[in-house]
Amino acid sequence: MACFEPKLFVISGPSGVGKGTLVARVRESLPSLGLTVSATTRNPREGEIDGVSYHFMSHDEFMRRVEAGEFVEWAHVHGNCYGTLRSEVDRNLKAGSSLILEIDVQGAFQVRESIPEAVLVFIMPPSLDVLRERLSKRGTETPQSLELRLANAERELAFADRYDEVVINDDLDRACAELLTIIENHERN
Numbered sequence: 720m721a722c723f724e725p726k727l728f729v730i731s732g733p734s735g736v737g738k739g740t741l742v743a744r745v746r747e748s749l750p751s752l753g754l755t756v757s758a759t760t761r762n763p764r765e766g767e768i769d770g771v772s773y774h775f776m777s778h779d780e781f782m783r784r785v786e787a788g789e790f791v792e793w794a795h796v797h798g799n800c801y802g803t804l805r806s807e808v809d810r811n812l813k814a815g816s817s818l819i820l821e822i823d824v825q826g827a828f829q830v831r832e833s834i835p836e837a838v839l840v841f842i843m844p845p846s847l848d849v850l851r852e853r854l855s856k857r858g859t860e861t862p863q864s865l866e867l868r869l870a871n872a873e874r875e876l877a878f879a880d881r882y883d884e885v886v887i888n889d890d891l892d893r894a895c896a897e898l899l900t901i902i903e904n905h906e907r908n
């Protein structure tokens with residue numbers, strides 16, 4: 720008989736690939752699915768709320784908490800520090816449901832080291848040209864940070880084949896359905 724087992728899912732993919740939108744859509748279908756709020760040293764974008772979008776903190780505070788062992792994983796990404804606080808994972812796991820960490824490739828492999836049963840899912844753009852177009856349209860980046868994010872995207876794509884699952888975000892509805900199936904299949908195993 721199939722039974723439900725809560726799992727930790729790590730979602731990675733280049734900036735602008737649509738991870739946030741995909742995860743938000745999946746959580747509409749699976750409201751019990753937890754999502755950790757990451758910590759970052761980057762400045763908030765317009766509309767972002769501290770404690771909801773991210774835990775925004777200074778570089779000094781971030782490093783103090785790294786030293787104190789408060790992070791499950793952390794990494795330098797696009798010139799800033801990002802990390803997952805242990806307290807965020809614990810808070811979600813206590814709820815007894817599966818959990819999503821939306822983090823970069825360096826963080827993903829740190830999680831795999833400490834939690835080998837974590838399921839790593841890579842979200843791919845249909846092409847780098849499409850990624851450039853989506854990032855430009857989003858309008859959140861300066862020309863310089865856009866180029867940095869695209870250069871990093873090429874580097875990150877090379878890691879896709881080390882993930883347990885790969886989803887191509889060519890069409891939001893299709894990719895969302897695929898991600899939902901992946902989550903449900905792993906929870907049943």
Ligand code: 5GP
Nearest residue numbers: 734757793794796801802803821822823826
């Ligand atoms: P953004 O600045 O666009 O919000 O995020 C940039 C990148 O940081 C994302 O593509 C995401 O993969 C990565 N990121 C966000 N939160 C975390 C985290 O907690 N840990 C790690 N390692 N990367 C993160």
